[in-house]
Amino acid sequence: MITNVEIAENLYDVYKDLAASGIVTLGKTGRFEIISHPGYAWPNMIYPGQDTRLAANGLDIPSLSQLPSSADSPKLVVFGEEHATPETLQQLSSLRFLPATKWVNMTARIDALQVKNAKDRIKCEVIDSKKEEQWRDWASVVEPVLFRNARLDSRLFQYAEENGLFKLLTGYFEGQPVSTALLYYGKHPGFYMVATSPGFQGRGFAAELIRFGASIARSAGHDSIVLHSTQAGLEFYRKLGFQEYGKLLLYYKMH
Amino acid sequence: MNKDQVLSEVNEICRVVFQDPQLQINSTTAAKDVANWDSMTNLFLIDAIEQKFKFKYTLDEIMYAQNVGELCDIIVQRGQGE
Numbered sequence: 001m002i003t004n005v006e007i008a009e010n011l012y013d014v015y016k017d018l019a020a021s022g023i024v025t026l027g028k029t030g031r032f033e034i035i036s037h038p039g040y041a042w043p044n045m046i047y048p049g050q051d052t053r054l055a056a057n058g059l060d061i062p063s064l065s066q067l068p069s070s071a072d073s074p075k076l077v078v079f080g081e082e083h084a085t086p087e088t089l090q091q092l093s094s095l096r097f098l099p100a101t102k103w104v105n106m107t108a109r110i111d112a113l114q115v116k117n118a119k120d121r122i123k124c125e126v127i128d129s130k131k132e133e134q135w136r137d138w139a140s141v142v143e144p145v146l147f148r149n150a151r152l153d154s155r156l157f158q159y160a161e162e163n164g165l166f167k168l169l170t171g172y173f174e175g176q177p178v179s180t181a182l183l184y185y186g187k188h189p190g191f192y193m194v195a196t197s198p199g200f201q202g203r204g205f206a207a208e209l210i211r212f213g214a215s216i217a218r219s220a221g222h223d224s225i226v227l228h229s230t231q232a233g234l235e236f237y238r239k240l241g242f243q244e245y246g247k248l249l250l251y252y253k254m255h
Numbered sequence: 256m257n258k259d260q261v262l263s264e265v266n267e268i269c270r271v272v273f274q275d276p277q278l279q280i281n282s283t284t285a286a287k288d289v290a291n292w293d294s295m296t297n298l299f300l301i302d303a304i305e306q307k308f309k310f311k312y313t314l315d316e317i318m319y320a321q322n323v324g325e326l327c328d329i330i331v332q333r334g335q336g337e
Contacts, residue, residue: 093314100295148274252298255306 002188004246005054007105007226008080010186011248012047014165017186021159030063038072041143041150046077055082061091067253075253076100081246092251100252103228106242107188110218110225114241115204115211122171122179122205124212129157129168137177138170145195160184167216171196171209179205181213189217190226194233207240258282261308261327268307269323272300282324304330 015035019026024043027034031049046067052059059079067073077097092098127134135154143149160166164185171179178200182193191213196206214225228248229237256264262282270278273291286292292300298317305311308330312320320326 096311096314098298098314098317100298101293250295252295252302254298254311255302 002107002224002226002245004080004082004105006188007107007228007245008248009053010188010190010226011078011228012053013186014184014190014192015043015045015047017163017165018043018156018160021156021163023153023156023159029066030060032060032063032077034067034074036072036074037153037156039151040153040156041147042152044074044076046074048079048083053080055080058085059083059088061088061095064092064097064253065095077251077253078103078248081249084249096254097251098254100250101230103230103248103250104234105226105245105248106229106237107224107226107245108237108240108242110214110223112241113211113214114239115207117204117208120173120203120205122173122208124169124171124209126216127168127170129154129161134170137172138168138180141170141177141180141197142193142195145197146193167213169209169213171205171212173200173205179209181206181209183213183216185217185220188224188226189220189222190228192227194227206236210240256331258324258327258331261330262323264307265304265323265327265330268303269300272296272303280323282327283322284324285322301326 018024019035024035024037027036028049031052032046033049034046035043037043048059051057064077127138129135129138139152143152157166157168161168167183169181169183170177179196180193181191184190184192191210194206194210217225227237227242266278266280269280270276273289273296278289286297301312301317304326310333312329316329
C-alpha cells in the first residue's frame with residue numbers, strides 16, 4: 001500500500017528531477033526547498049527538504065519568514081497533512097501563510113480503473129513538445145484551465161520528455177484539442193495537469209485520456225498510478241476507482 | 256475615497272484576479288456569484304487589494320468577510336482609500 005508520505009515524496013521528486021535541468025532555479029530557506037521559474041506559471045513551489053519530510057521531524061516553519069520578498073519568489077508552500085500540528089498551523093498563520101487549498105492524494109490499480117466508453121470518443125495522443133503545433137495544442141488547454149492563462153515553458157517539458165520523466169497526453173475531439181494530462185515517471189507513475197476545456201467537460205474525455213495514459217504506464221511495467229485531486233475533482237476520480245491516501249496542504253504567503 | 260469609489264477600484268482588481276474583463280461586482284457579490292472564486296483565488300484577491308490600498312487585513316477579517324462590500328467597508332474604515 002502506498003502511504004501519504006510516499007505520494008508526497010513522489011511529487012517532491014518530480015520537482016527535484018526538473019531542478020536538474022538547469023532551466024528552473026532551486027533554492028532553500030531553512031530546511032525547505034524552493035523551486036522557482038520566474039516568468040512562467042510552473043513550477044513555483046516551496047516544499048519540505050529531504051531531512052524534514054517525515055512528520056516526526058517537524059517542519060522548519062520559522063525559516064519561511066526569511067523567504068525573499070521579490071515578486072518572482074514562489075508563494076505556495078506544500079506539505080503533507082501529517083505535518084499539520086496545531087503549533088505548525090499557528091506558526092504559519094503568524095507569518096501570514098494562509099490555507100489556500102488541499103490536494104487529496106489518490107492511487108488506483110491500473111487494471112481496476114473503471115472507465116466506460118464515452119458516447120463521443122476522443123483521439124488520444126502522446127505529443128512531442130518539440131513540435132510547435134503539438135505543444136500549442138497541449139498548452140492551449142492546460143494554460144487557461146489550470147494556470148489562469150499564464151505561460152508554461154516548453155523547454156522544460158522538452159527536457160522532461162527527453163529524459164524520460166514526462167509524457168504529455170492530448171485528447172482530440174473532431175480534430176480539436178480538448179483534454180490534457182501529464183504522465184510522470186517517479187518512483188510511482190502519476191498524473192498531473194489533467195484538464196478539459198470548459199465547453200467539453202462532463203463528457204468522459206478526461207477519463208478516456210486517463211485510461212490511455214494508464215495503459216502507457218502499464219506497458220512500462222507499472223501496476224498502479226497516483227495523482228493529487230482538488231476537492232472539485234474528488235468524485236470524478238473516485239468513480240474511476242481511485243482511493244484516497246491522505247492530503248497535501250497548500251498555504252499561500254500573503255504580501 | 257467613498258465606498259462607491261473603493262468598490263470601483265476593487266471591481267478592477269476582481270476583473271484581473273478572476274480573469275473576467277466584463278465582471279461587474281456590487282456590495283453583495285460573494286464567492287458563489289463569481290466563477291473561479293475559490294479558496295485559492297480568494298487569497299489572490301485579498302493579496303491584490305492589500306497591495307493596491309497598502310494595508311493588511313487581519314486574519315479574522317480575511318476569514319469572516321462575507322462579500323465584497325465587507326472587504327470594501329474595511330478599506331474605507333481604515334482610511335486606506337484616500
